[in-house]
Amino acid sequence: MAVEIPFRREFTFEYGRLEPVAPGVRRIVARNPGPFTFRGTGTYVVGSGEVAVIDPGPDLAEHVEALLAGLSGERVTHILITHTHRDHSPAAAALKTETGAPTWGFGPHAGGKRGEPGVEEGGDWDFVPDMIARDGDWIAGKGWRFEAVHTPGHTSNHLCFALADSSILFSGDHVMGWSTSVISPPDGDMTAYMASLDKLLGRRDAVYWPTHGPAITEPQTHVRAFIAHRGERETGVLESLAAGIGDLDKIVKRLYLGLEPGLWRAAGRSVHAHLIDLVSRGIVASEGPPTLDTRYRLLRS
Numbered sequence: 482m483a484v485e486i487p488f489r490r491e492f493t494f495e496y497g498r499l500e501p502v503a504p505g506v507r508r509i510v511a512r513n514p515g516p517f518t519f520r521g522t523g524t525y526v527v528g529s530g531e532v533a534v535i536d537p538g539p540d541l542a543e544h545v546e547a548l549l550a551g552l553s554g555e556r557v558t559h560i561l562i563t564h565t566h567r568d569h570s571p572a573a574a575a576l577k578t579e580t581g582a583p584t585w586g587f588g589p590h591a592g593g594k595r596g597e598p599g600v601e602e603g604g605d606w607d608f609v610p611d612m613i614a615r616d617g618d619w620i621a622g623k624g625w626r627f628e629a630v631h632t633p634g635h636t637s638n639h640l641c642f643a644l645a646d647s648s649i650l651f652s653g654d655h656v657m658g659w660s661t662s663v664i665s666p667p668d669g670d671m672t673a674y675m676a677s678l679d680k681l682l683g684r685r686d687a688v689y690w691p692t693h694g695p696a697i698t699e700p701q702t703h704v705r706a707f708i709a710h711r712g713e714r715e716t717g718v719l720e721s722l723a724a725g726i727g728d729l730d731k732i733v734k735r736l737y738l739g740l741e742p743g744l745w746r747a748a749g750r751s752v753h754a755h756l757i758d759l760v761s762r763g764i765v766a767s768e769g770p771p772t773l774d775t776r777y778r779l780l781r782s
């Protein structure tokens with residue numbers, strides 16, 4: 482029986498408008514809809530008068546202008562970055578120029594180490610945080626305080642931000658309501674992602690606000706469904722290998738029947754991430770390094 486993920490895709494907003502979504506929290510959605518961004522990047526503003534901005538978004542001048550217009554008379558004191566994909570961090574540069582606010586993040590994309598060209602996509606290699614936030618660090622401004630929660634997996638530098646005294650977690654792309662997260666090696670890491678899902682199960686946050694799409698109001702149920710879903714995928718990969726199918730492309734075709742062609746590549750990355758994880762756990766062997774085009778075989782089930 483396939484795992485049912487309780488996806489949430491009802492999403493009401495107006496492009497270019499900074500709108501209140503929860504007490505002390507506003508959001509403006511950038512006009513960059515797509516297969517990986519849903520309706521676009523949701524940039525959050527926390528506080529009033531002196532505010533923090535979470536994920537300024539893609540390099541899109543109209544988005545930064547609309548954000549600043551919505552914040553007229555207020556001051557941005559902190560720019561927080563969940564991770565360095567190009568739909569999240571590039572606008573930090575323009576926002577910093579306009580406001581002088583420092584940026585906070587875990588570190589540069591992929592620790593600054595570039596993977597093979599053509600494999601590592603979508604990274605904002607230019608972003609370097611002014612201030613480093615590690616797991617458990619607190620970032621405080623006027624009337625608000627965040628705990629940084631390191632949640633590697635989608636990227637190695639992914640942070641969620643827990644807003645103190647609110648039970649809100651800004652979950653970035655680690656946990657989203659509208660879709661599963663893309664885990665794309667080399668920077669995407671399935672082993673780390675699963676550990677980061679477990680980490681959230683140990684917390685008491687009551688509502689998640691992801692960067693794309695609506696809030697998740699039953700986060701524990703949602704996280705458990707994602708864990709079960711990946712477990713099911715892993716079983717599918719192991720069954721393919723047990724049936725003698727050892728090429729990544731063939732495993733993807735077997736597991737993702739009916740998938741839109743535009744998403745094949747992402748599905749391939751996800752299966753690759755599972756295979757790397759299984760190799761590291763000693764369950765699967767690869768002929769040479771566990772790349773996209775090597776052959777894989779089952780060592781034990």
Ligand SMILES: [Zn+2]
Pocket residue numbers: 564566635654
């Ligand atoms: Zn991302």
